[in-house]
Structure formats: C-alpha cells, structure tokens
Amino acid sequence: MAIRCLLIDDEPPAIELLKKHISTLPDVEIVGTCYSTIEASSILANQKVDLIFLDIQMPVLTGLEFLKTKKDLPKVILTTAYREYAVESYEYDVIDYLLKPISFTRFFKAIEKYYQKSDSIAHTPLSIEHNNTAYIHVNINKKIHKVLLANILYIESLKDYVKIHTKEKTLIVKSNIGSIEQQLPTSQFVRVHRSYIVAIDKITAYTNLDIEIGAIEIPIGQTYKEKVKMLYNIP
Missing domain, CATH: 2.40.50.1020 (LytTr DNA-binding domain)
Known part of the structure; x- marks a missing residue:
C-alpha cells in the first residue's frame, strides 16, 4: 500500500523538489499540495493522509503552531531552512526534521524512518522505480x-x-x-x-x-x- 502524502509549504520551489523526490518511489504518492496550513485543514478533512511534509516558517499559522492546534494528525516530517527549531519540534513526535535544500538521500532516509515507526504497515526496503528508456x-x-x-x-x-x-x-x-x-x-x-x-x-x-x-x-x-x-x- 502506498504512503499517501500531503505537502505543505509556502515556497513553490520546495514543493517541486519534494515532488521530484517522491516521483522516484513507487510506493509513495501525493494526495495534495498546499501553500498554507489553513488550506491544509480542508484537505485533511476530506482526504486520507498517511504522512505530512510540513514547512515550519509560514504566514498566519506556522508549522509548529499547526502541530499545537491540531489533534490526531497523520505522521509528520518537518521541512525548514532553520536549524533552531529542531529540539522543539521533537516535542510533537515528528518522524524527522529535514533541512532545506533537501537532498534525495536525506529524503530517502526520512521515508525509511516513517516505515520503521509505523506499526500499521509491513515494510520491505524501498525499491526505486527506474525509467528503463532513460x-x-x-x-x-x-x-x-x-x-x-x-x-x-x-x-x-x-x-x-x-x-x-x-x-x-x-x-x-x-x-x-x-x-x-x-x-x-x-x-x-x-x-x-x-x-x-x-x-x-x-x-x-x-x-x-x-x-x-x-x-x-x-x-x-x-x-x-x-x-x-x-x-x-x-x-
């Protein structure tokens, strides 16, 4: 069963980089992208989501404020350009804390952590989908x-x-x-x-x-x- 991901980030290039990384993994799919935590609330209310990639620094309601106000959220991987929130972030039991720009190897490791911490999915090591005509x-x-x-x-x-x-x-x-x-x-x-x-x-x-x-x-x-x-x- 594929991991259903929601991407929340107010920077379009950051969204596009995550999309590129996710496209290489056959058992990970994107169910929605949004540029604010406010917008994310409606998607979460209407879509099944397994994993959220959540930016911290966003207008109106930051990623950490979103975690404080929302209950029963799916598992979360935080994405940010700032190191200083790392300690605070783990109070919310996040899967991982990724620093931008996010390399594929670091992204891949975060997905592996998701599998390791998920007790609802039987997991074998990720296989990377290749284009045989490239x-x-x-x-x-x-x-x-x-x-x-x-x-x-x-x-x-x-x-x-x-x-x-x-x-x-x-x-x-x-x-x-x-x-x-x-x-x-x-x-x-x-x-x-x-x-x-x-x-x-x-x-x-x-x-x-x-x-x-x-x-x-x-x-x-x-x-x-x-x-x-x-x-x-x-x-």
Missing part, C-alpha cells in the same frame, strides 16, 4: 553512443577518461567523472568514491568500507561515507 549520450572516437541508464553497473575514473561498465560491455570515454555525474539522476546513482559512481539498484552487498556489485568490490571513499551511510542506514 539514457545518456557519450562521445567515443567521434561517435555519439546512447547508453541506457538501466544497463549501467558502475562508472570508474581513469585520469582523463572514464570507464562505463554496463551489463554487456565496458565503454571508455574521454571525459571526467564529475561531468558524467552531473548527467546522472541522484535517485539512481550514487558517488561512493572520488573514482567511482555506482548504480544503486545493482548493489548486491555493502559494508561501511565497500560496496559489491556481483563479484566486483568498490571502495567507499572517506569523504563519501556519510552519504552512503544515510542512503543505506549503515551503522
């Missing part, structure tokens, strides 16, 4: 090659070149790994080392030191460990 273009020997994202296992940096390892073959491209990374959706790929990007759904095992894709072991770089830990809840 692709990138790479230039190899003056020919433009189309590489389906669904076929990529991992990408390896070799000085002025990168190796794109796919299910069928390895492509060697004159480029740098940063340029390739910018073309890849963060919902499907994660940088785990200065020299490696991996496809999230191809990972078969992982520790806090390395990631495995089948028989291939890929190290997790020191500066990337926190990001990988957040994504996979590695202790």
